Amino acid sequence: MLSHLPPELVYQVALHLPLTGDVLALSLTNSRFHEALSTPALFKARLALHGWDVTAWHDGQPFKRWMRIDHAYSKTAQLFEEAAVEAHVLFFSSSIPLDIVWGRVSRARLHAHIDPSPDSRPVIDGETTLNWLRKLSDVLPMFITHHRGGNISRITQPRHHNALWAYNGVVADLCTITTSTSPDRVPVLPSEYDRFERVCFSLIALLMQSDANTVLSIFDSLRVDVGYPSLAFHQAFWRTENNQPADPDPASGSDVATTAVRGELLRRPIAERHFASFFIQSAMFIRLHLDAARARLALLAPSLPFIDPASCYDEPFELGVPPSPRPWLRDGLAGTPLAELSTTTGHPWAGYYIVMYETGRDPPMFLELRAAEALPDVEREPERMYFRGEGHDGVGSFTVQGACNTRTGTVDAIKAYTTHEWVWRGVITPFGLVGVWGRSGWSGGWWWIWPREWSPASGT
Incomplete structure (x- = not known):
């Protein structure tokens, strides 16, 4: 008897099914049901019915994409x-x-x-x-x-x-x-x-x-x-x-x-x-x-800017798909803030470092980063993006010179003060550069830097 329902009623039944898999199972019942339910409007309506905001997705998505969105949410x-x-x-x-x-x-x-x-x-x-x-x-x-x-x-x-x-x-x-x-x-x-x-x-x-x-x-x-x-x-x-x-x-x-x-x-x-x-x-x-929450900070934690679907994130993250399981490394570094660096104009960055096993937190780092050429005595490698910068923190003024592998995302850099320097090891993520500082076998600590505009104004 269910097989004789008009398409409009089949649509209404599917609209209120609890899971996306239930809709898929219903659509496989017969060709009439499949035709009635193979429409993007159904899954967009299901999302709206459950109170999801789907304005990040444009109307031109095919029904299979809307079905996947419905499933993911x-x-x-x-x-x-x-x-x-x-x-x-x-x-x-x-x-x-x-x-x-x-x-x-x-x-x-x-x-x-x-x-x-x-x-x-x-x-x-x-x-x-x-x-x-x-x-x-x-x-x-x-x-x-x-x-x-x-x-x-x-x-x-x-x-x-x-x-x-x-x-x-x-x-x-x-x-x-x-x-x-x-x-x-x-x-x-x-x-x-x-x-x-x-x-x-x-x-x-x-x-x-x-x-x-x-x-x-x-x-x-x-x-x-x-x-x-x-x-x-x-x-x-x-x-x-x-x-x-x-x-x-x-x-x-x-x-x-x-x-x-x-x-x-x-x-x-x-x-x-x-x-x-x-x-x-x-x-x-x-x-x-x-x-x-306890004291006024010179630099607050960053807020990730909304990821514009018109950018390289237009496709949903499908990590694990060869050859790159990291979509932010698709098209080089296009999905990371390093892509914004210029060879002529410094870009403001900021962040913090933490010393191993110490509960305190040093003042923030403020620096300007630029894209750069390889050092004169270093052979330039095709899969590396070089950068340099100058900044200051609670210790004093420093320079940063480093490179990021555009295929793996790994980062090697030197943070140099006038009296000493530290090795940085890390990776690039969509949330900035992050890693550990120190030497192999030495305690060192963590560091994390990000574009300055990601942090709201300082406050309590």
Whole structure:
């Protein structure tokens, strides 16, 4: 009997179905239903009916794109609602082994570590963490990069605060366990790097598009510790390709295989840099908001400018699609603020650095960056964009000279004062340059710089 419904009624039924998959299943019932439901208007109307702002998307999108948008928005909301269910987010003692966090144990052992005390750390239920993050990685990047303010607030409601808090903690764990050789820490497999890089990317994008009150209400707690970088993050940035195999014997015929192995070894430390960079940005972003709530800052945390769909982000983020899993490196550095640098005019940048294991925060850095040629004694490489700049901070005046690999996004630079200098290692992200400073094996600290106009006027 349902098969004889007029197309108008089929449309109305599909409009009120809870999930995009339900609409797809209905459209496959017969050719009449398929014809009635294969229209962009249906999915745009479904989004409007549920209160989503979709003005970031133009009307010319084909119906399959609108179907994917509908899926991304509704699935994101569903996943955060799922994480908000009572007892889904659990609180554990800070000494819990990460093999428990990552669900490699029985539920009984997992729950034995639950600790509701004020200094506990939140994680998403260890038995479901990986699946939850995998599902989130499929939809959250599209949701985040084509946002409107009202949409972001849908997943930052108070009922979701524990999930967001746990989300930040899980990103920290991801950054740590990729570099760990400890037997009680479960490594992330390289096949999962692209997925979890999406998760790390999405967290900082979400934070930078949330209002200050939301960030403070989630993280302004004695149970949150974002002031002490781990040496694991330095290891992530300082790792090189020293473990790559030696050049193959031309007579062995193993060039192709060895090249593939080298490519994998190269991708792993780069992926670890990006994992760590997003956590460093999220940790510093939270720290700046907490500081701003207590004292007047010379430089407030940045707000990510709205990503214009007419830019290189016109297509949704589809991380993990070869050859580049990082859309901000598509077309060179077009998706990053480095693309704005000129060889003739300085562009104002600013940021902060943090010293390892110190709770204080030094005054901000203010600098002007320019695109530059390679140093006279350095052979220019085709996949590197060179930059230089001058600035000042709490220590004094300094210069910066560095380069960014346009394929991998890795950054190497020297920050030089008149009396000494520091090595910077980092990566370029859509949120600025970020990394660690110091020397290999030395504690050093974190740094993050971004275009000055991204920060609102100073205030409390």
